[in-house]
Amino acid sequence: MPTTARPSRTTGGRPSRVERQRAAAEERAAAARRAARRRAQLRWAVAAAAALAVAAAVTFFAVRGDDAPGQAAAAPVVGGDLHTLTAVGDALYVGGHAAVAVSRDGGRRWQQISSLDNADAMGWAQTTDALLAGGHPGLFRSTDGGTSFTQLTGASAVPDAHALGSVGDTVYLGSPQAGFRVSEDGGATWETRDAEAGRSFMGTILVDPADPQRLLAPDMSSGLLASSDGGRSWSPLGGPEGAMAAAWDPTDIDRLVVVGMSDSALSTDGGQSWEPLSVPTGTTAVTFSGDGTTMYTAALDGDVAVTSASTDGGRTWTRL
Secondary structure (H helix, E strand, O other), X not given: OOOOOOOOOOEOXXXXXXXHHHHHHHHHHHHHHHHHHHHHHHHHHHHHHHHHHHHHHHHHHHHHOOOOOOOOEOOOEOOOOEEEEEXXXXXXXXXXXXXXXXXXXXXXXXXXXXXXXXXXXXXXXXXXXXXXXXXXXXXXXXXXXXXXXXXXXXXXXXXXXXXXXXXXXXXXXXEOOOEEEEEOOOOOOOEEEEOOOOOOEOEEOEEEOOEEEEEEEEEOOXXXXXXXXXXXXXXXXXXXXXXXXXXXXXOXXXXXXXXXXXXXXXXXXXXXXXXXXXXXXXXXXXXXXXXXXXXXXXXXXXXXXXXXXXXXXXXXXXXX
């Protein structure tokens, strides 16, 4: 009796069912491996992007000065219109509409003074036992070395203090509303010396430490003005028009710098003659270090204060 042949596992060269199942399983395993690799790559990419974002944020905040409160920053945010840069002892103060910052290492690192947020600080005056700062809201006073400030009220209050200067407890003030005022008690009380003068003064009123009646004041309308009678009368001293800031070397007050709206100038004879001074672009404020060896300038870049220093009389400048 003839033997019946068993059917072949392949038909017409096609894989058998078992082979098809094995191939499908291998394909599923390969797909799973590919998916795992893609997930690992995605996790790595996300982690790398997060690391880059953190690094960028750290760099951004370090440059802008938006560090957490109490932390120093490389360049402080002061807001629109940079009005002031002044040296008080070993401290530098820089301020604009929104904020004020202090540096105690020559302008390399800055710390925001939160009690002067939105004070629009312009003028500064050091009295016997306090530091005064003036701005649009009025006067602020510090008795802890400039670490914190309190706004003055009552008889001490003065509206819109755009310019300040002092020797001892004699303080001079220029205000668009109040004119030119003087205090003989460190800013506790004020008297109006000239209701018309001082309305366009800006920043620092320079007071001769050897003669408190001799004053110099940058005037946005008239340039640099001088008084020899404590602000009862004023006369133009020359220099750049539209004076926004003035400073003199504390060790030699005949060495004088004025920053105007379009140019700047230096005098070595108390303002009798002037020579052009090249300062960093956008400079609106200037001051000297207490020992007179360094001249500092400040300019606004966006809402950040950019400070520069010169130790050769303004011939060259280094950005801080």
